Amino acid sequence: MTAPTADRLGPPARGTGSRRDDKAAPTWLWIAGVVVVMPALVPVVALVARVGGASNAAWDTLASARTAQLLARSIFFALVVTTAATTLGVAAAWVTTRTDVRYSRLWSTLLALPLVIPSYVLALAFISFAGPRGLFADTIGIRLPSISGFWGAAAVLTLATYPYVYLVVRATIVRIDPSLEEAARGLGSTAAEAFRRITLPQLRPSIAASSLLVALYTLSDFGAVSLMRVDVFTRVIYAQYQGRLDRTPAAVLSLVLMLIAVTILWGESRSRGRSVYFAAQAPRPPARLELTPRQRTAAYGFLSTTVGLGVVLPVLVLVAWLARGLLTGGVIDMRWGAVVGSLSGSVAAGVLAMIAAVPVAVLAVRHEGRVSRALRATVYAIFSLPHIAVALAVVFFASRWLGGLYQSFVLLAFVYATLFLAQASGATEAALTQINPNLEEAARGLGDNRLQVFRRVTLPLILRGLMAGGALVFLTTMKELPATLLLRPTGFDTLAVRVWSTANELFYARAAAPALLLLIVSAVPMYYLIIRPRQRT
Amino acid sequence: MTGSTLPAEGARARGIHCHQVNKSFGSAMALRDFELEASGAMVISLLGPSGCGKTTALRVIAGFERPDSGSVAIGTDLVAGPNTFVPPEKRRVGMVFQDYALFPHMTVAENVGYGADDASVGRALSLVGLERYSGRMPHELSGGEQQRVALARALAPGPTAVLLDEPFSNLDASLRDRMRREVRAILKSAGTTTIFVTHDQEDAFAMADVVAVMRGGEVLQVASAVELYRNPVSPWVASFVGESDVFLGTAVMGSVETALGTFPHASPLRGEVLVMVRPEWVHPSPALDGAAIVVEQEFFGHDQLLVLDLDGTRFRSRVGHVPGLGVGDRVDVGIDELVLFPEGPL
Numbered sequence: 105m106t107a108p109t110a111d112r113l114g115p116p117a118r119g120t121g122s123r124r125d126d127k128a129a130p131t132w133l134w135i136a137g138v139v140v141v142m143p144a145l146v147p148v149v150a151l152v153a154r155v156g157g158a159s160n161a162a163w164d165t166l167a168s169a170r171t172a173q174l175l176a177r178s179i180f181f182a183l184v185v186t187t188a189a190t191t192l193g194v195a196a197a198w199v200t201t202r203t204d205v206r207y208s209r210l211w212s213t214l215l216a217l218p219l220v221i222p223s224y225v226l227a228l229a230f231i232s233f234a235g236p237r238g239l240f241a242d243t244i245g246i247r248l249p250s251i252s253g254f255w256g257a258a259a260v261l262t263l264a265t266y267p268y269v270y271l272v273v274r275a276t277i278v279r280i281d282p283s284l285e286e287a288a289r290g291l292g293s294t295a296a297e298a299f300r301r302i303t304l305p306q307l308r309p310s311i312a313a314s315s316l317l318v319a320l321y322t323l324s325d326f327g328a329v330s331l332m333r334v335d336v337f338t339r340v341i342y343a344q345y346q347g348r349l350d351r352t353p354a355a356v357l358s359l360v361l362m363l364i365a366v367t368i369l370w371g372e373s374r375s376r377g378r379s380v381y382f383a384a385q386a387p388r389p390p391a392r393l394e395l396t397p398r399q400r401t402a403a404y405g406f407l408s409t410t411v412g413l414g415v416v417l418p419v420l421v422l423v424a425w426l427a428r429g430l431l432t433g434g435v436i437d438m439r440w441g442a443v444v445g446s447l448s449g450s451v452a453a454g455v456l457a458m459i460a461a462v463p464v465a466v467l468a469v470r471h472e473g474r475v476s477r478a479l480r481a482t483v484y485a486i487f488s489l490p491h492i493a494v495a496l497a498v499v500f501f502a503s504r505w506l507g508g509l510y511q512s513f514v515l516l517a518f519v520y521a522t523l524f525l526a527q528a529s530g531a532t533e534a535a536l537t538q539i540n541p542n543l544e545e546a547a548r549g550l551g552d553n554r555l556q557v558f559r560r561v562t563l564p565l566i567l568r569g570l571m572a573g574g575a576l577v578f579l580t581t582m583k584e585l586p587a588t589l590l591l592r593p594t595g596f597d598t599l600a601v602r603v604w605s606t607a608n609e610l611f612y613a614r615a616a617a618p619a620l621l622l623l624i625v626s627a628v629p630m631y632y633l634i635i636r637p638r639q640r641t
Numbered sequence: 642m643t644g645s646t647l648p649a650e651g652a653r654a655r656g657i658h659c660h661q662v663n664k665s666f667g668s669a670m671a672l673r674d675f676e677l678e679a680s681g682a683m684v685i686s687l688l689g690p691s692g693c694g695k696t697t698a699l700r701v702i703a704g705f706e707r708p709d710s711g712s713v714a715i716g717t718d719l720v721a722g723p724n725t726f727v728p729p730e731k732r733r734v735g736m737v738f739q740d741y742a743l744f745p746h747m748t749v750a751e752n753v754g755y756g757a758d759d760a761s762v763g764r765a766l767s768l769v770g771l772e773r774y775s776g777r778m779p780h781e782l783s784g785g786e787q788q789r790v791a792l793a794r795a796l797a798p799g800p801t802a803v804l805l806d807e808p809f810s811n812l813d814a815s816l817r818d819r820m821r822r823e824v825r826a827i828l829k830s831a832g833t834t835t836i837f838v839t840h841d842q843e844d845a846f847a848m849a850d851v852v853a854v855m856r857g858g859e860v861l862q863v864a865s866a867v868e869l870y871r872n873p874v875s876p877w878v879a880s881f882v883g884e885s886d887v888f889l890g891t892a893v894m895g896s897v898e899t900a901l902g903t904f905p906h907a908s909p910l911r912g913e914v915l916v917m918v919r920p921e922w923v924h925p926s927p928a929l930d931g932a933a934i935v936v937e938q939e940f941f942g943h944d945q946l947l948v949l950d951l952d953g954t955r956f957r958s959r960v961g962h963v964p965g966l967g968v969g970d971r972v973d974v975g976i977d978e979l980v981l982f983p984e985g986p987l
Contacts, residue, residue, distance in 0.1 A: 542742035545705050548729040549736040550756025550798060560755075564746050 129471035130554060137467045140460035141479050144486040144522045147497035148362070154500050155359050158352045165353040166360070175360070178323060178336040181258060185322040188262040190315040193269025194307070196410060198299070201277045204392040205403050212274070215407070216267045218414035220627040222583045223264045224327025224604055225619045229418030230260055231331065232425060232612035239424060257332040261325060263414040265318040272314035273307055280306050295393050309375055316372040320365060324490035326586040327600075331607055337361045338492050338586065345496060345590065355500060358493035365489050419623070422616045429613030439602060442618060446582050446598040449513070453520030454528075454578035458570055460521060461528035466562075468529070469536040470544075480529070487526035494523060495587035502591075516591045520581045527580060528573035535569020536562075582625045655716060655834045656680030657702055657734075657802050662711035662721075664697055664858075671697040673858035675711070679802070679851075682832040684825065686845035689855035690881070695838045698855070699804050702836065703736050704729030716801045735795025735833075739807040741787045743779035749790050750775035757797035765797035769827055785816050792824060796831050803828065805837035809844055821847045842882050846870075854878050870919075876982055879917045886956040890916040892981060900954040901974060902932075908981040915982040920959035924975040925949060927963065931971035938968050949974065 155162045165171055196215050200208045218226070233239050234251040241247045250256070280303060288298035326338040333339075337357060344354040395403060464483055467476040486494060498519050502510040509515045539562065547557040563570075585600045592601070599618040606615040662675040671694045679685045687695040700706040702713055704720065704727060712722040715734060720727040744752050749771065754762040766772045769789035779787060788808065795803050808824065809817045825848050828835045839845050845852045846866040853863045862874045873879035876887050890899040892914045897906050899916050908914075925933065925947060936955070937948035947958045949972065958974075966972070 540740060540742060542738040542740060543744055545703075545729070546736060546738060546742040546794070547744070547755060548705075549703055549732075549734065550794065551730045552756070553728065553730050561744055 129467060129476075133463060133467060133471075133554075134475070136463035137476070137479050140463055140525070141482050143518055144482055144494075144525070147494065147501040150501035150504070151355055151359060151362075151493075151497035155352070155355050158355075161350065161352040162356045165356040171357070171360075174335065174337065174340055174357070177254075177334075178361075179364075181254065181329075181334065181336050182319045182322045184258045185261045185265065186315050186319045188258065189266040189318045190269050190311060192262060192266040192410065193314070194273050194311060195406070196266065196270045197274040197277055199403050199407065201274060202299070202393055203395050203399075203403060205395070205400065205407070211407050211411075214411045214415065215270055217411070218263055219267045221264065221415070221418055221623055222327065222585075222600070222626055223261060223325050224331055224585060224600075224607070225422075225623055226264050226414075226418055227257070227260045227328040227331040228603060228607040228612070228615055228619055229421045230256065232607070232615070233417065233421045237610050237612070239421060252332040254334050257329050257334040260328050260332065261322050263410075264325075264328070265321050266410075266414075268317050268321070269311065269314040272310045276307055276310040277303070312375040313372055316368050316375060320368045320372065320488060323361065323365060323368070324492075326490075326492050327604060331604065338490060341492055341496065342586070342589070345499075351500070354496060358490075358496045361490050362493045365493075366485070369485060369488055419620075422620050422623070425612050425616035426620060429616060432613070439597060442597040442599050442602045445592075445596050446600070449517060449520060449588070449596075449598060450578045450581040452513075452517035453524065453581040454574040456517060456521035457525050457528035457577040458574040460525055461532045461570065461573055464525065464529040465532035465536050465566075466558075469533050470541065483529055484526045486522060487524065490586075491523055491584070492586035492590070495519065495590040498587075499590055511591065511593050513593055513596065516588070516593070516596070519587055519591055520584065521577065523584070523587060524577040524580050527576040528570070531569045531573030531576060532566060535566040535572075538569075539565050579625055579628055583622055655682070655801055657834060657836060658712075658714040659698070659702065660712045660714075662698070662701060662708045662713060664694075664701055664706060664708050670694075670858050672701065672708070675701075675858065676860055677836075677853060677863075679834050679836055681834065682829060683851060684828055684835040684837070684849050685851045685853060686849035687836065687838045687853050687855055688842060688845040688882070689840065691840055693855045694858035695840075695855050696806055697858075699736075699806055699836065699838050702802075703734055703804055704732050733798070733801045735798065735800035735803045737788075737791045737795050737803065737805040737808055739810060741779075741791040741811075743787055743790055743794075745779055747779075748775065749777050749779070749782070752779065752790060753794045753797050755794060757799070761797045761799065765793040768796065768831060769793045784812050785820055788812070788820060789823070789827075792827060796827075796833070800833060802834040802836065803831075805835065807839055808837055809839070809841070817844075818847075824848065846882075852882075854881065856881075871978065872980060873917075876915055876917055879980065884920050884957065884959070885917050886920070887982075888916045888918075888954065888956070889984070890914050890981070897979070897981060901951055901956065901976070904976055904979055906979060906981055910981045910983060913984040915984055917980045917982065918956070918976055918978070920946060920957040922977045922979070923949075923956065923958035924960065924977065925958050925963065925966070925972035926975065927966055927970055928973045929971060931973045933972050933974050935966065935968050935970050935972060938966075 199205060200211050200215065205211065221229075230251055231238060234248045235241070236247065236250070238248075238251075284306075285298045285302050288302045289295065293301065323337065326342065329336050330339045330342065338361070341354050341357045341361065344357065345351060348354075464479060468480045498515070499510075502515055506515065543561055543565075544557050547561045548554070552560065582598075583600055584598075585604055588598055588601055589604075592598070599622050602618045603615045603622065606612075606618075657677065657679045659675055659677040662672050663670070664672040664675075673694075675694070675698055677685070677687075677698070687698055689695045697706060701708050701721065702715070707726055708721050710723075712725075713720050715732055718727070719725050720732050744755065747755070750762055750766070753765050753775075757765070762775075763772070766775055769792055771786065771789055771793065774782065774786065774790075779790065782790065788811075792803075792805075805824075809820055812820055821844065837844075837848065839848075849866065851863060852866055852869050854861045854869065856877065862869060862878055864872070869878070869882055873882060876885070879885045879887075888899045888901065890897045890913075892898075892906065892908065892910050892912060894911070895905060896903050897908075897914065897916060921944075925931075925935070933949040933951040935947050936950045937946075939946045944959055944961050947960065947966075949956055949958055951974065
């Protein structure tokens with residue numbers, strides 16, 4: 105499951121003063137743009153058609169008491185996680201920016217680290233520590249109350265998602281003029297009151313945007329909820345798809361899930377738009393609240409518990425399982441087939457996404473208009489929709505219309521590239537906005553046509569961004585789980601699938617090696633995407 | 642390409658001809674019946690305030706914008722018209738961008754050679770005096786050098802015409818003076834038709850043989866710098882190309898009566914008119930019973946600007962040193978030249 109990092113993927117800043125109209129883009133470029141975005145749209149349309157075509161059965165599913173229950177449970181689950189993650193994220197941001205805790209810079213980095221752990225790896229760490237047959241039960245001999253289920257999964261997803269809130273809110277807090285809070289203090293407010301009455305209202309748009317992102321992530325997550333056995337949409341869709349001949353219920357539920365996701369996306373984009381008004385430059389660093397010794401202890405306790413549960417414990421647990429596997433001999437079970445599968449799928453996805461990213465990015469940056477905005481919005485929406493629902497839509501479309509391609513490597517690679525195209529086109533757009541359009545016009549004035557200009561001027565200059573985008577897609581594909589499960593060819597295996605299936609079967613020692621490998625793999629893009637750019641602000 | 646000068650398109654008629662060109666962006670008219678005739682080795686300047694459409698005109702000529710109506714011809718070829726649109730790469734015009742737009746991943750020689758062969762690169766670089774810089778990267782050059790590279794790159798393919806967009810706006814004042822002379826000399830020796838866009842009256846006067854003043858997408862006046870300065874077609878043009886003061890007056894044949902006195906003129910206008918004078922046309926001479934009084938004095942070294950008051954009418958005079966003259970002194974006023982406009986909105 106990939107985190108929809110919409111704040112990062114929002115529209116890059118537009119160049120100024122370039123009044124280039126839609127018409128200026130040649131027809132073949134429009135065709136290329138539409139062609140690369142098509143694979144994302146067709147399955148979704150097919151899914152709608154499929155549900156519409158079986159309207160009686162669809163209606164039965166939709167109107168059943170079980171669906172209502174599922175809807176209620178999923179929304180409640182998302183609500184619990186969002187509330188908890190928002191509270192945790194805001195508190196962490198406040199403590200590290202507005203109090204005098206020491207090593208606040210180090211804490212800031214540590215607090216963002218859970219982002220590098222895929223949710224199913226985090227879930228694996230928790231159940232393999234505290235669950236039945238877990239480390240704790242094995243070594244101490246005491247069985248803890250079950251960690252799986254609703255509340256355990258909520259805890260895991262809270263730890264996996266609070267960094268989104270933390271990072272966004274932190275970036276906003278440091279840009280708020282501290283003299284506002286000081287003025288409130290001078291008028292008789294306590295520090296806490298000043299924060300609540302002055303700073304918190306200014307943070308509200310960032311909190312709203314980032315918590316909607318958390319809600320979206322939670323609804324979309326498949327790995328953690330399936331390992332911890334919580335019957336929310338994603339897990340039930342997968343079970344329906346696997347277990348029943350009639351796939352209409354799975355299709356209906358996917359569509360409902362997509363609708364909820366689109367609603368949240370819409371809300372997120374609206375709240376993001378509103379957050380612009382106070383984005384001023386940081387005037388000076390704020391005065392930090394001096395903590396009493398007791399408060400200081402509490403602050404350190406809070407920070408180390410969060411980092412401990414979110415990062416340290418999971419890594420230690422996985423290392424311990426790996427060590428146990430090594431010591432007891434041979435059960436690490438590092439299947440090379442899974443490594444080859446992960447690598448080949450990810451390389452193919454990265455290359456395809458790089459090719460597709462070029463027309464989308466060129467249209468979005470150089471020929472801004474209604475159509476190019478729509479293309480771009482589609483690319484970002486597909487990236488943010490629950491992957492299990494998109495994958496299921498592809499299943500329906502491919503099994504019906506693409507016969508031979510269904511469950512083929514080619515189709516899987518195309519789906520990966522489509523799901524993660526936003527990462528490649530985002531990086532390419534960023535590179536393209538750095539290039540002065542005058543360079544391209546100068547080259548045309550010197551006698552080159554559009555394609556020649558692209559090859560000789562534009563491509564060499566955006567190549568680094570394009571490659572970075574491809575690398576991002578590569579690394580994100582490595583972690584992908586639900587689409588792989590639904591669409592992989594028979595016998596095709598990836599590291600993510602290994603982690604998930606061995607963990608499902610409680611073979612924790614076997615899951616440890618691929619899980620640690622994935623953790624390393626996902627650390628790289630998260631570092632470049634989120635942690636490093638944030639630290640610069 | 643042949644011959645020893647750039648460009649060597651002997652048989653081809655040079656020049657740019659724009660006729661009735663209109664271009665709008667949404668509801669904003671950027672060009673309104675735009676007319677321009679430039680030919681031979683002429684340097685013509687499009688002068689106007691920002692937003693007057695001058696850059697759009699350049700982009701229409703270069704082929705980066707498609708006119709809504711009207712026609713553009715380069716040399717003898719129609720490049721934009723009712724059923725014609727030649728893409729920029731086929732127009733043989735060299736464009737020099739305001740920010741130079743040098744390709745950052747190419748050396749000087751590679752930049753200049755982008756649209757031309759090796760022999761032309763050498764010629765173009767020697768024309769701008771940068772032969773020794775051919776292996777440098779653009780970021781290793783100073784602003785003036787970058788500009789000359791951009792010029793060499795535009796000239797190397799032997800274009801029919803060269804277009805420059807605000808060529809001196811990125812240079813500081815001292816370099817600016819030098820680059821005006823250098824660029825003009827280079828363009829003259831290359832022998833191309835040149836159109837350059839500027840909002841700076843000094844750039845236009847120093848560089849151009851002919852200046853076209855633009856406002857609101859229209860060309861208001863096309864004339865030499867001297868003609869433009871001495872005979873502007875409207876008070877707006879008068880004030881855009883230099884300092885001016887405007888008064889009401891009544892004209893009869895041979896003379897015009899104003900608050901400053903009665904002066905001779907050669908205009909065919911009669912009756913109520915607007916009278917424009919430039920401060921350096923006004924000559925104060927100290928006189929104890931002078932009609933005007935000096936109310937402000939600003940000293941610049943080479944000259945000074947005086948504000949004079951004659952029975953409540955204020956006007957300026959730019960003169961050299963006048964011994965003993967200061968604020969509060971009385972002066973008589975002589976006027977060398979004046980321009981009449983029909984009365985109406987400025």
